[in-house]
Amino acid sequence: MKLKLPQGSFQAYLFDCDGTIADSMPLHYIAWKKALSEWNCELQEEVFYAWGGMPIVEIIATLNREQGLQMPVEQVAKHKEQLYYDLLPQLKAVPDVLEHIQLSHGKLPFAVVSGSTRDSVTASLKVLNLLDRFDTLVCAGDYKKGKPDPEAFLMAADRLDIAPESCLVFEDTDMGIQAATAAGMASVKVPAPWER
8 A cells, every 4th residue: 555645746744653654553552551451441442543643641631531530640641651662662664654754855854743752752763763864853742732733733844944835744643634734734644554
């Protein structure tokens, strides 16, 4: 399956990280299940994928509200990230996205726009030997409103000094595609692991 890009002459590529560059969503889900099971908290796989792009602390706060729990947000977030780092040696890149990175690196500026922490994104990109390909990283903590709000994508375009309408976004979640559209950017949807 080759990833079809929309028509247009784009001046920058903006990539989500988890599920887009890094085939990390299955590993993140394992880490989530482990971290949450200690609090008798359920996170269904389809909900996990639907919430793709939501910052980690927001996910925990939402689960607390929905399930009437009192999980300590920062503590659970830290623990979940640590469990993910333990799984990192198994991480692989999404082949079709990797192809576009290799084809266009050096020709266009690249940014990562992620709902994950900077540490998590940096760790994933280091394992994949891709960290040096990106001109800037926009991660959880850099912006106030997460996807589907366009703030993070607009921040990346601003950092690259490229007009939003000249950016192409690579995303695997509906929330991410909505954020790109709201930012006035074209986007390409990266299929979920089971669709590839």
